[in-house]
Amino acid sequence: MTQAPEKTRPSVERPADAEGPAVGRPVDRVDGTVKTSGEARYAAEFPFPDIAHAAMVHSTITRGRITGIDTAEATAVEGVLAVITHENAPKMVPPGRPTPLDLSSMAPGTRVNYLNTDEVHWNGQPVAVVVAESLEAAHAAARLVRVTYDALPATTDFAAAQADATPVKGNLLEIGEAKKGDAEAALAAAPVSVDATYTTPPQNHNAIEPHATTAVWDGDRLTVHEATQGIEWVRKHLAVRFGVPAANVRVIATYVGGGFGGKGAVWAGTLLAVLAAKATGRPVRMALTREAVYRTVGGRTPTRQRVALGAGRDGQLTALLHEGVSAVGRMGGRSEAVGSQSQHLYAARTVLIRHSTTEMDTVPNTFMRAPGEAVGSFALESAVDELAVELGVDPVQLRTRNEPERSPTDGKRFSRQNLGRVYADGAERFGWAARDPKPRSMRDGRRLIGWGVASAFHMPIQLPADVSVRLAADGTVLVRSSFHEIGVGAATAQAQIAADALGVPVDAVRVEHGDSDQPVGPMAGGSGQTASLAAAVLEACDRIKREALALARKAPGSPLRGRRPAELRATGSGLFRADLPPGAESAGETYAAILTRAGRGYLEARTGSDNRLRAAAGQARFMTRFLLDRRRWVRAAIGAHFCEVAVDEDTGEVRVTRWVGVFDVGRVVNAKTATSQLRGGIVMGIGAALGEETLLDPRTGRIMNPGLGEYHVPVHADVPAIDVTYLDEPDPTAPAGILGIGEVSIVGVAAAVANAVHHATGVRVRDLPVTLDRLL
């Protein structure tokens, strides 16, 4: 139904209003107008006449017990409705342990039963909530709550805690150890080798919209406006915690101002807003301050990694070892699988990948854009660069020379294999051939210039998705699913996919999303949302076309009488014979004609299932299929980063001056939003490379830079023009040929910067961020 995409250049140049398929075109965002005009409402913007405002009180000790809470002064503040503490809070059902049988059991960010316990598990844990008539009164009163504690010893120094790290066993969804051959022996025997330790600091997401919840109880029915990437997790988790049927909980998240993983789990603010609404009998809004986000929502864990590579003099890898330690919170968090990409990216004859974790008394870590690979690639891709220097081989050549035919660890086939192509394309666009490999060989006045490269690699996940598609007699289409518009253009992409599948113009398609009353959509995570939805939308559109044809085939006088689906194509808002030119007489007819003749107002198809039993069965079936599929293929989005830096010879200041990123992400649905998302990942990676670090005081476990002033994300002046292109070829094993693009482009960025810094200065920085003091 869609023509083969152009092979060579991405379709960025194809104008938005071009003829032909909508998929691939830079179609304007369907939500562009409501966002730029301010009509789009976010979780903290839904008005209720009797709304009350909530603010948190955070623990100032790291671990221990609350011995007393004096709320008298806070309660006396004018406008305060309630000061809720563990002494008077409504009860919540404690969170259960996560189980692979129900993914939504992974919803809680921590195991702490907030305000239902006197225990303190990290510095910043909420210990009380103030509810007031105004936000100002709530914040003022929160300062006046006096808490006394019995403090206990705590583990808050990652460097020291590493001694207690234990190996990650690994399971279906998380890698622990991967082994092929005797890598240590091969490393020792290798003619050329590198063996180094790399570290990455804790980081936070810093989505532009801080976490917010508006909670409204009506008897035992609950409505929550929520800034989330996982509506269904929120719905199910709130139902469990507050002891009501999931059917009684409605979660609305029409628009979300960025997530990056930080809005994947359910964190304290959500639970406490619902709790406060229950305690006060009022609709309650909890809009977290930026500081409260840092103190109560996890970020990316710190890591310490060893990467060792052995190679023959020809550059063929004989050994690849990647070992990582990361921290988890004592009350939750997951291992950072830093060796994820190292399993597949290069054809090493022997491989050893090991992960371990150590527990700390901090807010538990969570998913952050490309968990594992984003920081794992810093170590791996830096080490490959170090090996290239040792060998005297061009770092691009070293990588393409080691492009594997099958995954080196498990022998699986790749669904696509284009590392060589993206490097070749990138090298040409960047002008890599002109590079003198010698460090300090290029300068611009007092600035040393360096060029570096690194590979991007990310395996998108696939998730179950339910959608409904309704085709009306007037030719308009309505797609519904509770998926998430976190700023990436998700709704626009589905409108394009549905438009092509049914042969209607994009603007005939309306997409409703972000409400748990809709069919259950996938989480916005793992770079999986667009492809997962596409599979369901295509299936629903197929059923609609079959139903339309079934109506037409039986109708006397229809040109489609007796036709089979394979003979037809969806175009011109109808079904037409593929062997006749569109518009030819008797080639077919429009949906309007078919439905009007049949006396039908609309046709509707719903994929997935809506009752609980079938939903559970459907999820199990889906997981089985997904895992079988994973066993067959390595399906990965990949890319090549080319970076130029300028380093001030006097001061060590590093500025990124040029960037070329070439990606293979399967079929690209929207040239504009995809390019933007790929570029955004590179910007975020530049932040990780040069500035981002959550400062956790090892003496207290307290975050000391909880804000955008002192946590340095890149500003505009830090970001050069970024040249992003992609191959734009469908992946034959993926729904609609789409591989996810949400995460791949951050992977490798920090290494490309550090490698360029080495080329510029001769200094190898193995610890992020690459701040100027490391170069003096």
Next chain:
Amino acid sequence: MRPFAYVSAPDVDTAVRAIAEQPGAKLLGGGTNLVDLMRQDVERPTTVVDISSVPLTGVDELPDGGLRIGALVRNSHLAAHPLVRTRFPVLAQALLSGASGQLRNMATVGGNLLQRTRCLYFVDGAAACNKREPGSGCDAIGGFHRGNAVLGTSEHCVATHPSDMAVALAALDAVVEAQSVRGTRRIPLVELHRLPGDTPHLETVLDADELITAVEVPASAVAATSRYRKVRDRASFAFALVSVAAALDVEDGAVSAVRVALGGVAPKPWRAYEAERVLTGAPATEESFRAAAEAELADASGLPGNDFKIELARRTIVATLRQLRVEGGAA
């Protein structure tokens, strides 16, 4: 933020009377620092005296060619002023390197001088800070102090003064005019801020009832060849790790006039008198620049997390003077 009384002062007299009568009152100019600190519960004024409509917004040329700058002139306005740009480029550059466009549109000259340190432990009520809570200790010394000072510190406080503008004004021999119900006095800018010693909570020589009304910058020939170099962790919207305000005149290959001041390294805008002494009359060479930088930083003392600033300051002094030497021609 805690509740407070609000007074709007239409003129200087009303303003100085209000702060004289209300102990615990704070002046509100642009609000870019005060309001943040009130939200963080670090500043807890009982009364806020809003002076934003007091007519102290002129930039006037003095008979000698210097400038008189009203205390409520916005940073962005001052940076764009033609006389500032031509006669005192170091001042325009310092202003434009500070904060963001939005903040510069609000921030005032007087408020900029009186802004508080951004030490991570000063702005966090859970931490020990002798500046915020005298006698409570200093958590920065054993903690994160990458942004903190290496000159003029004490065992009680290692905070830096965060202003860029003030560093340029220190190099330019600016004078601050302050008014209270008791009258008006003039204070050289380099004497406005105190070193912490054992009273880090006392940051300036101003009395609580004094209002800065103007800053005067005297005429200066050397200022025409001047420059502000700010070194920081990102290209914009970050405080200086080290900054250098410098002006240089060279005659027959020797330094005939020089001004150097440092930012980001001390509890106050740091006039580098020692460097100037070494440089004056010396050959305008890389070696002299380095010797001057060494001399200025001779007494510097860093902590594990900010020791690098000492060498960074030396290098930045040399780099800034070298650039001025090139720009000033081969005189």
